[in-house]
Amino acid sequence: MNEEIKKKILEKIESYGTIIVSRHIRPDGDAVGSTKGLVTILRDTYPDKKVYLVNEDYSDQMAFLGGEDTVNDNVYDGALLIVLDTATVDRISNKNYGKAKEIIKIDHHIDAKPYGDISWVEDFRSAACEMVADFALTFQDRLKISTEAATYIYCGLVTDSARFRHEDVTGETLRLAAALLGYGVDTQTLFANLYAGDFKSLKFKAYVYSHIKTTPNGVAYIYMSEAVQKKFNLTLEAASEVITELKMIRGSLIWVAFIDNKAKNQIRVRLRSRFLGINDLATRYHGGGHEMSAGATVYSKKEMQRLLDDADKLLGEYKASNEGWL
Secondary structure (H helix, E strand, O other): OHHHHHHHHHHHHHHOOEEEEEOEOOOOHHHHHHHHHHHHHHHHHOOOOEEEEOOOOOOOOOHHHOOOOOOOHHHHOOOEEEEEOOOOHHHEOOOOHHHOOEEEEEEOOOOOOOOOOEEEEOOOOOOHHHHHHHHHHHOOOOOOOOHHHHHHHHHHHHHHOOOOOOOOOOHHHHHHHHHHHOOOOOHHHHHHHHHOOOHHHHHHHHHHHHHOEEOOOOOEEEEEOHHHHHHOOOOHHHHHHHHHHOOOOOOOOEEEEEEEEHHHOEEEEEEEEOOOOOHHHHHHOOOEEOOOEEEEEEOOHHHHHHHHHHHHHHHHHHHHHOOOOO
């Protein structure tokens, strides 16, 4: 079935003269890399087609990958829209998505709310970029993969898999990554852009390490107030990346970052786990995602505490019923 869907997607792409590519709001490396990679492949392969990358917001951290397009609403008439790395329509970073003639969904999240005239969802994949790489390499005799395109896709693959450390990384993930490297990806420059930080970023990490807290059963968590975000000059997106600093505490199998967003009167929640799933927990708090990587939203400090209590109970039950956890 996988091969049939990929063939249908390629046939649709070849049948349209105008193609618009979008991804999810508050984009990460996978959302940016998958869309820019696919757009580059389509532009290189089909120079006579009009191919646009259109989104309503952008990523400061991924700005080094370049900008996007601005189009008039009439461009959507008779156009194909391809949406990547986006589980539900309410998270599409393009308010005009419904104006397109047809929609293709390519995603690796749990398919809780299906959409699209063609939907290719593989929730066992480590990243949407893994699917784009699979698609491009499957039809490499018909699609042009440049060094630029391979770099975009490899970037998203590296970031969404936490440098190939997540549990959903497989031999297929690494095989595709190796194939992308074969197209001349400059990893030195890419990793410098992704991971090299200035002295202020190190001071921020020092703040994080001194303010991490844990619940009785070992849930590691931190609250990023607006005051702290202003002190370190952080965007909401950059503040949300604090979740990556919590996961190496022995015995903490669930970690949670709360990021204050007073502009929307809400607190953004990022959840990660090891060994046990937290997607159901996220769903109870206006969110969702992968089994061990999800997001949610709470609207008060009381609701934030309830989520922590539920996470602590979940972890306590897991530890009581299982052996071998670190």
